[in-house]
Amino acid sequence: MGEEENAAADRATETKPLSERDLRVSDDEREHVVGVLQKAIGRGMIDLDEFTERTDRALASRTRGELNAVLADLAGLYHPNAADTAAPAYAPPPVGYAPGRRFELNAKYSSLHRGGPWVVPPELVVRNKYGSTKLDFTEAQVQSPVVHIELDAKWGSVEIIIPEHAAVDLNAISDVKFGAMEDKTRSNGRMGNPRYVLSGRVHGGSLVIRHPRRGLFG
Secondary structure, eight states, X not given: OOHHHHHHHHHHTOXXXXXXXXXXOOHHHHHHHHHHHXXXXXXXXXXXXXXXXHHHHHHHOOBHHXXXXXXXXXXXXXXXXXTTTOOOSSOOOOTXXXXXXXXXXXXXXXXXXXXXXXXXXXXXXXXXXXXXXXXXXXXXXXXXXXXXXEEEEESSEXXXXXXXXXXXXXXXXXXXESSEEEETTOOTTSOOSSEEEEEEEEEXXXXXEEOOOOSTTO
């Protein structure tokens, strides 16, 4: 083989340098983009169908170019190097949340409210006796795609507010006695992200699940 043929063969087997867009992405980066999409639907930038379609694309993305394309038209939520410094979609455990242990919220003869950007562990126990509990997950930083909430409500009210893109599962509520349970979101058993799985009992009180109110007075 002549020198020219050898040179041509070398060029044919050369590996072209990869651009940032060609680099492979990790599961954490894909989940980070899904978290950004959750913010977008919360701000009314995309609807539920678009959220589902973009989530599928994000989870199927192999490169940073494909992943960034999912967010490219969302003003204020896209950054060219978003995948380079991507954080997990779900918040890390804050101090006091021991992995594998359930976090308890207690309201006895009093009212308890969680709202705003509060950090939600994967498992919660809500004990409510002659009091009221309100859990607003609209802006919450959720640690996992499924949140388990065990209720022990006696002669008290529990109100749970979930984003439009989320869903609940009430099939494990074992006992409702002298009380009422109402799912105003009509999301029980439907697909949603995050998914709030409720279990436990409601005695002599009420459980209401709803979406955020729209209007001047929330």
